[in-house]
Amino acid sequence: QKEVEQDPGPLSVPEGAIVSLNCTYSNSAFQYFMWYRQYSRKGPELLMYTYSSGNKEDGRFTAQVDKSSKYISLFIRDSQPSDSATYLCAMSGYDKVIFGPGTSLSVIP
């Protein structure tokens, strides 16, 4: 079993839709959770960073962590064409960061 699993997509939604991106993990030592966004031909950029179980909101983005289920989500409200990118979840314990394979998202105008 991989340490981090993520649906690779591609995911295609109409503009304005709510998008839900998800990752599951197997290592209970992970305590910090991140979401990165990667546009085509660019390096990933950090979107959200969370520690505890619960929700963290930043504008149209909400990161949700459920440590008991080993499940994290990123919600995008009022999705825009500029949100079209690959989204990678990442998580860390004490020594390294593990990335999910990424979900490709297309928001159609």
Next chain:
Amino acid sequence: GAVVSQHPSRVICKSGTSVKIECRSLDFQATTMFWYRQFPKQSLMLMATSNEGSKATYEQGVEKDKFLINHASLTLSTLTVTSAHPEDSSFYICSANLRRVGTDTQYFGPGTRLTVL
């Protein structure tokens, strides 16, 4: 926020030549930097972990004599692709590790597109 630069952004070279890529953390010190390779429509693949002042740690299947890594300072790591071949053509991305209490967050450079003719 933490900024990581990478140079060059794009390089085209002939087969058999060597190419050096620089990764710099601009506003923080990074004792650890990572080098990734990404083929089209695929996820990041970790190549090696670069530690300041010591030898890099390479992932299984990555040739350390082909991909030379030097981390001479807390803000600079370099990756040299030696005797490059067309199959080395890829998108190379570095990240610099910002250590917070108990965890690490990686900040990525913009990437270098290498094309070997």
